[in-house]
Amino acid sequence: xxxxxxxxxxxxxxxxxxxxxxxxxxxxxxxxxxxxxxxxxxxxxxxxxxxxxxxxxxxxxxxxxxxxxxxxxxxxxxxxxxxxxxxxxxxxxxxxxxxxxxxxxxxxxxxxxxxxxxxxxxxxxxxxxxxxxxxxxxxxxxxxxxxxxxxxxxxxxxxxxxxxxxxxxxxxxxxxxxxxxxxxxxxxxxxxxxxxxxxxxxxxxxxxxxxxxxxxxxxxxxxxxxxxxxxxxxxxxxxxxxxxxxxxxxxxxxxxxxxxxxxxxxxxxxxxxxxxxxxxxxxxxxxxxxxxxxxxxxxxxxxxxxxxxxxxxxxxxxxxxxxxxxxxxxxxxxxxxxxxxxxxxxxxxxxxxxxxxxxxxxxxxxxxxxxxxxx
Amino acid sequence: xxxxxxxxxxxxxxxxxxxxxxxxxxxxxxxxxxxxxxxxxxxxxxxxxxxxxxxxxxxxxxxxxxxxxxxxxxxxxxxxxxxxxxxxxxxxxxxxxxxxxxxxxxxxxxxxxxxxxxxxxxxxxxxxxxxxxxxxxxxxxxxxxxxxxxxxxxxxxxxxxxxxxxxxxxxxxxxxxxxxxxxxxxxxxxxxxxxxxxxxxxxxxxxxxxxxxxxxxxxxxxxxxxxxxxxxxxxxxxxxxxxxxxxxxxxxxxxxxxxxxxxxxxxxxxxxxxxxxxxxxxxxxxxxxxxxxxxxxxxxxxxxxxxxxxxxxxxxxxxxxxxxxxxxxxxxxxxxxxxxxxxxxxxxxxxxxxxxxxxxxxxxxxxxxxxxxxx
Numbered sequence: 001x002x003x004x005x006x007x008x009x010x011x012x013x014x015x016x017x018x019x020x021x022x023x024x025x026x027x028x029x030x031x032x033x034x035x036x037x038x039x040x041x042x043x044x045x046x047x048x049x050x051x052x053x054x055x056x057x058x059x060x061x062x063x064x065x066x067x068x069x070x071x072x073x074x075x076x077x078x079x080x081x082x083x084x085x086x087x088x089x090x091x092x093x094x095x096x097x098x099x100x101x102x103x104x105x106x107x108x109x110x111x112x113x114x115x116x117x118x119x120x121x122x123x124x125x126x127x128x129x130x131x132x133x134x135x136x137x138x139x140x141x142x143x144x145x146x147x148x149x150x151x152x153x154x155x156x157x158x159x160x161x162x163x164x165x166x167x168x169x170x171x172x173x174x175x176x177x178x179x180x181x182x183x184x185x186x187x188x189x190x191x192x193x194x195x196x197x198x199x200x201x202x203x204x205x206x207x208x209x210x211x212x213x214x215x216x217x218x219x220x221x222x223x224x225x226x227x228x229x230x231x232x233x234x235x236x237x238x239x240x241x242x243x244x245x246x247x248x249x250x251x252x253x254x255x256x257x258x259x260x261x262x263x264x265x266x267x268x269x270x271x272x273x274x275x276x277x278x279x280x281x282x283x284x285x286x287x288x289x290x291x292x293x294x295x296x297x298x299x300x301x302x303x304x305x306x307x308x309x310x311x312x313x314x315x316x317x318x319x320x321x322x323x324x325x326x327x328x329x330x331x332x333x334x335x336x337x338x339x340x341x342x343x344x345x346x347x348x349x350x351x352x353x354x355x356x357x358x359x360x361x362x363x364x365x366x367x368x369x370x371x372x373x374x375x
Numbered sequence: 376x377x378x379x380x381x382x383x384x385x386x387x388x389x390x391x392x393x394x395x396x397x398x399x400x401x402x403x404x405x406x407x408x409x410x411x412x413x414x415x416x417x418x419x420x421x422x423x424x425x426x427x428x429x430x431x432x433x434x435x436x437x438x439x440x441x442x443x444x445x446x447x448x449x450x451x452x453x454x455x456x457x458x459x460x461x462x463x464x465x466x467x468x469x470x471x472x473x474x475x476x477x478x479x480x481x482x483x484x485x486x487x488x489x490x491x492x493x494x495x496x497x498x499x500x501x502x503x504x505x506x507x508x509x510x511x512x513x514x515x516x517x518x519x520x521x522x523x524x525x526x527x528x529x530x531x532x533x534x535x536x537x538x539x540x541x542x543x544x545x546x547x548x549x550x551x552x553x554x555x556x557x558x559x560x561x562x563x564x565x566x567x568x569x570x571x572x573x574x575x576x577x578x579x580x581x582x583x584x585x586x587x588x589x590x591x592x593x594x595x596x597x598x599x600x601x602x603x604x605x606x607x608x609x610x611x612x613x614x615x616x617x618x619x620x621x622x623x624x625x626x627x628x629x630x631x632x633x634x635x636x637x638x639x640x641x642x643x644x645x646x647x648x649x650x651x652x653x654x655x656x657x658x659x660x661x662x663x664x665x666x667x668x669x670x671x672x673x674x675x676x677x678x679x680x681x682x683x684x685x686x687x688x689x690x691x692x693x694x695x696x697x698x699x700x701x702x703x704x705x706x707x708x709x710x711x712x713x714x715x716x717x718x719x720x721x722x723x724x725x726x727x728x729x730x731x732x733x734x735x736x737x738x739x740x741x742x743x744x745x746x747x748x749x750x
Contacts (some may be wrong), residue, residue, distance in 0.1 A: 006572045016524070022571060027643065030511070030512075030513070030540070031511060031512030031513060031514065031538075031540070032511060032538055032539075032540060032723070032724070033509075033511045033512055033538075033723060033724035033727050033728075034724050034727070034728045036728070037724065037727045037728040037729075038512055038731060039730075040388045040512075040515055040519070041515065041516060042402055042514060042546075043512050043513075043514035046514065047512060047513060047514030047546075048512075048514075071512075071514070071544060071545060071546060072513055072514070072542075072544060073542075073544075074542060074544050076542060076543070076578055076580075076583070077604040078578055078579060078602075078606065079542040079543075079578055079581075079605075081605060082539065082540070082542070082578075082605055082628050082629065083540065083630060085628050086539065086602065086605070086628030087539075087542075087627075087628060087700075089628070090631050090656055090664075112574060127569050136406060136407060136408045137405075137406035137407070137413055137418050137422060137423075138405075138406060138410055138418075138422060138447055139406065139415065139417060139418035139421065139422030139423075139444075139446070139447070140415055140418060144415070150407060163406075163407055163408075164457065164461065164462075165405070165406070165407060165409075165447060165457070165461075166456065167447075167449060167451060167454040167457070168449055168451070168454075169446060169447060169448075169449050170446060170449070171417075171422075171446060196582075203453055203454055203457075203609075204453060204454075204609045204610070205448075205451075205453075205581055205607065205609035205610045206580055206582065206610060207612075207613065208451070208609070222574030227453075227457065227461065228605065230453040230454075230456060230457055230461070230606055230608070230609075231453065231609070232580065232605065232606055232607025232609075232610055233605070233607075234578075234580035234583070234607075235580045235581060235607055235610065237580070238580040238581075238582065238588045252465060253461030253462060253464070254456060254457065254460060254461050255463050260724060280377070281465055285484075288463075313554040316471055321683075325462075327398065346409060348407070349407070349408035349409050349412065352408050352409070352410040352412045353408075353409045353411065355414075
């Protein structure tokens with residue numbers, strides 16, 4: 001008897017069909033063949049997925065909990081998502097809502113290397129909210145982006161990340177852009193006395209990600225951004241292990257596999273595989289997530305996870321939630337009241353719109369966060 | 376003026392709001408910031424996405440074509456999908472239906488190394504349908520899987536692939552399973568005279584994928600399987616370039632990002648990044664794709680793509696469509712009539728259910744395909 005992963009699905013169906021449908025999904029996500037044709041007792045007892053509970057949610061929806069063997073996953077997070085939702089992502093009546101991962105499995109990914117504490121330490125912050133902005137638009141030269149970074153950093157931001165559209169393009173090749181922006185931010189930090197960090201976006205296959213990590217490290221950078229659904233979850237864990245000094249912000253690009261609950265994918269899975277900060281679309285911006293969904297994402301990212309009383313192991317470090325996507329200065333107070341101090345506020349376009357007054361707008365943003373009194 | 380990628384979205388909206396919404400998506404998928412705050416003429420002229428056409432489809436749906444600069448993509452397919460649908464995957468009213476990729480861009484991925492012709496050559500096939508089955512359930516030992524492979528191969532299959540659930544698990548570690556299955560299939564092939572190929576499933580980060588490629592190659596294997604949405608599109612192209620002798624079957628696992636049209640994702644994008652064969656759920660099996668969707672996937676996989684008259688460059692090689700997912704012997708004739716000879720039929724559980732009569736059932740399958748008369 002080995003520990004099981006509990007995968008939690010929301011399935012559309014009827015009370016007369018749900019038991020059979022749940023059983024089909026349990027088979028689909030484990031042995032993927034007629035169970036009657038399986039002879040091996042070990043496979044029948046351990047490997048075949050087991051329907052654990054079925055609860056009716058109303059409106060033709062059911063929550064189904066299926067136990068999956070941890071043996072089927074091993075230590076590869078790509079294989080985890082394959083077992084949780086690989087084939088069933090193709091079933092239109094099934095959504096993956098959540099998964100309960102045994103501590104033994106969680107320990108293999110081990111979550112953030114740095115977490116909220118490590119991110120705060122980078123910028124000398126105490127228990128208050130962090131600030132972030134974004135370098136854009138893509139299409140600017142490395143020099144122009146570095147100038148922009150300089151002006152933003154003069155506003156005493158904690159982090160300045162690349163737009164997730166910035167990759168290794170001709171108009172601002174990674175190897176030019178990153179040292180230029182890092183230098184610019186460092187110059188500004190020397191002027192302000194605030195240790196603003198530049199966070200480049202890494203892209204491509206694992207070799208390319210590694211090469212970019214090296215360039216970033218050589219430029220004195222200690223925090224980078226990745227989009228795990230594009231980079232590949234397995235590559236992300238590999239990088240987190242190979243570069244334990246680097247903190248990682250996770251970008252949700254391509255995360256809209258509509259039928260994986262965002263609180264699990266972004267707040268849970270991205271944290272499990274090592275994101276120290278998790279960027280997600282805040283409610284009331286350009287994206288449709290509700291306030292409740294956003295709070296669930298934030299709480300999954302930073303709440304306690306794994307590690308039980310009396311266990312030798314502590315749980316995963318908390319990752320900092322980074323609500324974003326069309327945020328503006330006017331919302332800072334509301335957002336801080338909503339999320340509390342364990343948050344990083346990210347305003348990109350909302351600052352860049354200030355044009356010639358960019359540094360002043362940025363300074364207003366960071367001052368508002370600095371001066372906020374948490375209720 | 377550079378060539379543009381044309382991204383084709385289906386957007387839910389109304390005739391009074393669609394123009395503004397289309398413009399928002401064009402900005403979201405390019406510069407992701409207020410256009411009014413952009414000063415650089417090059418960015419405004421070239422980099423900002425341009426709404427090219429809007430057509431009403433009825434029922435509150437609109438097809439919107441947006442031109443995106445190829446400069447924003449470079450030669451990384453991860454960045455391509457980032458620009459096509461990264462942030463908009465998080466917008467519930469937007470689906471990515473298709474994309475028209477300029478030949479210059481397509482040439483950077485260059486599609487299948489081997490294609491239908493190369494797969495047929497591996498098994499000495501002429502212009503007829505290929506056959507495939509799957510090794511499962513996971514949980515069996517390497518030895519048990521090899522025995523199963525042997526019995527399947529005696530039935531003269533063209534390809535025997537790993538179940539996509541097989542990874543590098545303790546019960547059948549890759550380094551044990553792959554040589555064992557390769558040897559078993561080779562022994563059977565010597566007996567039947569038919570050069571059946573064993574196709575292992577590769578998993579993990581790029582280092583792991585490469586290590587598995589080496590093990591596979593050392594075992595005399597020339598065809599492997601990958602799940603691009605899990606492995607990462609960028610890793611897939613890297614592998615295709617590094618191992619030009621290997622043919623690749625693409626598995627659709629995690630491909631159900633509900634709002635990317637499967638004909639584009641599976642038939643189009645997976646082919647572009649180098650899949651020689653494309654596995655997808657056939658209609659009437661365990662998955663809900665319609666017959667029309669399946670034919671569209673097949674035709675995107677194998678139809679002509681790229682390379683224009685008078686151009687120096689030929690288009691991409693065709694990839695073979697591999698309909699699967701609950702197929703049975705009784706459907707062989709219907710499927711061959713439906714897809715024609717440029718197809719690989721994959722029956723897994725439907726053969727494994729035969730138990731002691733596995734080889735006979737397999738032989739009946741391959742004979743039915745061999746003897747089929749195309750209309």
